[in-house]
Amino acid sequence: MARSARPHDLPDGDASVDALPDALRQAISQHWTQRVVSELQVSRTFARLGPWLRSLRADATVVDMVERAAHEEVQHAELCLHLAAVYAGERPPAPEVPFEMPVFGFEDERLEAAVHVVGLCCVNETIATAYLERCLALATTPLARAANRAHLREEIDHARLGWAHLASSSLTPDLRKQLAVCLPRILAANVPLWEQPDAHLPVDGVPAHGLPSHADSAETIRHAVRELVLPGFRHVGIVAG
Amino acid sequence: MTRPVARLFHAVVIVGASLAGCDAGSEREEGPTPAAAPTSAAVPGQPTPTASPEATAGAAPDTEPVQPATARLDTSSDGGADDQVDAARSGDLAADAPPRPARSAMRARPAPTMAAPESPRGDACPPGSERPFPPCYFIL
Numbered sequence: 133m134a135r136s137a138r139p140h141d142l143p144d145g146d147a148s149v150d151a152l153p154d155a156l157r158q159a160i161s162q163h164w165t166q167r168v169v170s171e172l173q174v175s176r177t178f179a180r181l182g183p184w185l186r187s188l189r190a191d192a193t194v195v196d197m198v199e200r201a202a203h204e205e206v207q208h209a210e211l212c213l214h215l216a217a218v219y220a221g222e223r224p225p226a227p228e229v230p231f232e233m234p235v236f237g238f239e240d241e242r243l244e245a246a247v248h249v250v251g252l253c254c255v256n257e258t259i260a261t262a263y264l265e266r267c268l269a270l271a272t273t274p275l276a277r278a279a280n281r282a283h284l285r286e287e288i289d290h291a292r293l294g295w296a297h298l299a300s301s302s303l304t305p306d307l308r309k310q311l312a313v314c315l316p317r318i319l320a321a322n323v324p325l326w327e328q329p330d331a332h333l334p335v336d337g338v339p340a341h342g343l344p345s346h347a348d349s350a351e352t353i354r355h356a357v358r359e360l361v362l363p364g365f366r367h368v369g370i371v372a373g
Numbered sequence: 374m375t376r377p378v379a380r381l382f383h384a385v386v387i388v389g390a391s392l393a394g395c396d397a398g399s400e401r402e403e404g405p406t407p408a409a410a411p412t413s414a415a416v417p418g419q420p421t422p423t424a425s426p427e428a429t430a431g432a433a434p435d436t437e438p439v440q441p442a443t444a445r446l447d448t449s450s451d452g453g454a455d456d457q458v459d460a461a462r463s464g465d466l467a468a469d470a471p472p473r474p475a476r477s478a479m480r481a482r483p484a485p486t487m488a489a490p491e492s493p494r495g496d497a498c499p500p501g502s503e504r505p506f507p508p509c510y511f512i513l
Binding site: 174176177236248252287317320321322 | 505508511
C-alpha cells in the first residue's frame with residue numbers, strides 16, 4: 133500500500149485497491165497520472181485568465197473565483213497524483229505538463245476572454261461536474277468516493293464562475309450576441325474531447341473505483357450538454373445562432 | 374441521473390448567474406453554497422435553485438487559505454447539444470502521456486491540441502465560413 137501526501141484528507145490506502153490485479157492497478161494509476169497533467173493545464177489557464185479578466189474590469193467576485201480556481205486545480209492535481217501513487221503502489225514522478233494557451237483570434241479582447249470563459253468554465257467545467265457526479269455515484273470504494281466528492285465540490289465553483297461572468301454586467305448585449313454566434317464552434321471544439329475513449333482504462337471502466345465505462349461516460353456527457361450546458365446558455369440569454 | 378443533474382444545473386447555472394455582487398470568500402467559508410435567487414440577468418420564470426446533495430453533503434469546503442502546491446508539483450513551466458455534440462474531433466498530445474500498458478483492452482485516446490487559428494480573425498463569426506476553434510483544456 134503506497135504512502136504519500138494526503139491532499140484533501142484522502143485515505144492513504146484502500147484494501148479494495150490492494151485486491152485489484154496488478155495490471156489494472158497500473159492502468160488506473162496511469163489514468164490518474166494523466167489527470168495530473170489535465171488538472172495542471174486547467175490551472176495554468178485559470179492563472180492566465182485571472183489577471184486578464186481583472187484588467188478587463190470583470191466582476192471582482194468572478195476574478196477572485198478564477199484566481200482561487202487556479203490554486204484549487206493544483207490541489208486537484210495533488211489529489212490525482214495521490215491516487216496514482218496508491219494504485220501504483222509507489223509515488224510516480226510528476227509528469228511533464230505541455231501547455232499552450234488557446235487562441236481564438238478575436239481582436240476584441242473582451243470577446244476573446246469571454247470565449248475562454250465559456251469554453252473552460254461553462255462547457256468543460258460544467259460537463260466535469262456531471263462527469264464527477266457520475267463517478268461519485270458509481271464509486272463504492274472509500275478512496276474513490278472521497279476523491280470524487282472532494283473534486284466535485286470545487287469543480288462546481290469553477291463552472292459557476294463562468295455562468296456568473298456571462299450573467300454579469302461585464303458582458304454587453306453586443307458581446308452576448310457575438311458569443312451566441314460563436315457558441316456552436318465552442319461546443320464543437322470542446323464537447324467531443326470528453327467522448328473519446330480513455331487511453332488507459334478498460335472499455336468497461338472500473339465502476340466501483342469511480343471510473344465509468346466508456347459508454348456510460350459518453351452518455352453522461354451528452355446528457356450534461358442537453359440538460360446543463362445548453363439550458364445554461366439559454367438561462368443567461370445566449371442562444372446558439 | 375436526470376434528477377441529480379437537474380439539481381446540479383440549478384446549483385451551477387442559476388446560482389452562478391446570481392453571483393455578481395456576492396461575497397464568494399465568505400460563502401466558501403460558511404460551507405455548502407446556499408440557493409440564491411436569480412438576478413435580473415437571469416431568465417424570468419426559472420425555478421429557485423437547490424444545491425446538489427452529492428456535491429455538498431457532509432464535507433464543507435476547506436476553510437484554510439488556498440496555497441499552490443508548487444513544492445510538490447511543477448506548475449511553473451510553460452511550453453509555451455444534440456447535433457452539436459457530435460461535431461469536430463481534435464489532434465494529439467499523446468507524446469507527453471505516460472507509457473501505455475500492454476493490454477489489449479487499453480485504447481488510444483487522442484488529446485487536444487491548442488493550435489491557434491491562422492486566419493481570418495474570428496471577430497465577425499460569419500456562420501458557416503469560420504475556422505474551428507481550438508479546444509480549451511479539460512480535466513480528463
